Amino acid sequence: KAGVTQTPRYLIKTRGQQVTLSCSPISGHRSVSWYQQTPGQGLQFLFEYFSETQRNKGNFPGRFSGRQFSNSRSEMNVSTLELGDSALYLCASSLKPGLAGEAYEQYFGPGTRLTVT
Amino acid sequence: GIQVEQSPPDLILQEGANSTLRCNFSDSVNNLQWFHQNPWGQLINLFYIPSGTKQNGRLSATTVATERYSLLYISSSQTTDSGVYFCAVVIRATNKLIFGTGTLLAVQP
Numbered sequence: 001k002a003g004v005t006q007t008p009r010y011l012i013k014t015r016g017q018q019v020t021l022s023c024s025p026i027s028g029h030r031s032v033s034w035y036q037q038t039p040g041q042g043l044q045f046l047f048e049y050f051s052e053t054q055r056n057k058g059n060f061p062g063r064f065s066g067r068q069f070s071n072s073r074s075e076m077n078v079s080t081l082e083l084g085d086s087a088l089y090l091c092a093s094s095l096k097p098g099l100a101g102e103a104y105e106q107y108f109g110p111g112t113r114l115t116v117t
Numbered sequence: 118g119i120q121v122e123q124s125p126p127d128l129i130l131q132e133g134a135n136s137t138l139r140c141n142f143s144d145s146v147n148n149l150q151w152f153h154q155n156p157w158g159q160l161i162n163l164f165y166i167p168s169g170t171k172q173n174g175r176l177s178a179t180t181v182a183t184e185r186y187s188l189l190y191i192s193s194s195q196t197t198d199s200g201v202y203f204c205a206v207v208i209r210a211t212n213k214l215i216f217g218t219g220t221l222l223a224v225q226p
Contacts (some may be wrong), residue, residue, distance in 0.1 A: 043216040061152040103148035108160040
């Protein structure tokens with residue numbers, strides 16, 4: 001079974017531009033989450049999608065947005081890029097979202113390394 | 118919010134040595150996972166272990182949920198074990214992983 005895939009793997013953008021990152025979950029997985037990793041802040045949760053609906057959102061500005069399609073693939077968008085948005089963006093998939101009393105193992109993709117100049 | 122602390126922050130070992138990494142968390146959790154981040158940044162799943170003990174080759178993990186900690190044991194370490202080890206917990210009714218700050222392991226030949 002193929003793992004989580006993310007495209008592109010590397011990206012260089014200029015301040016003020018916008019960027020869209022893509023994530024395809026493991027076949028059959030319906031929950032997708034996004035994380036940002038920076039040296040200063042570590043790994044931080046961005047948002048989680050299930051059935052094309054955002055279930056949870058982390059503490060990030062509105063410039064960060066995402067969506068999920070009917071085939072469970074997800075995209076995240078960052079508008080008006082800032083230098084501080086330079087980071088490794090990781091996508092994780094799981095069979096279902098966590099519900100009361102349930103939890104599911106999450107699997108990560110290889111990440112997209114974004115550099116903003 | 119829930120706090121996740123990992124120790125030690127850095128660890129240098131000689132090949133063949135054993136080590137124990139610790140993860141403390143401040144509240145009840147639904148899930149706990151251990152990951153190894155490789156030099157290219159990918160998080161590799163090691164264990165999904167909300168409670169109990171599991172073993173996979175040279176690695177094993179134990180989570181004592183009632184005392185809010187988890188341990189990752191690495192035996193007979195190899196240079197390929199080098200990298201950052203993260204534990205992450207999930208709080209009830211979410212899929213949000215809250216990561217510790219990681220343990221940077223360097224295994225020298």
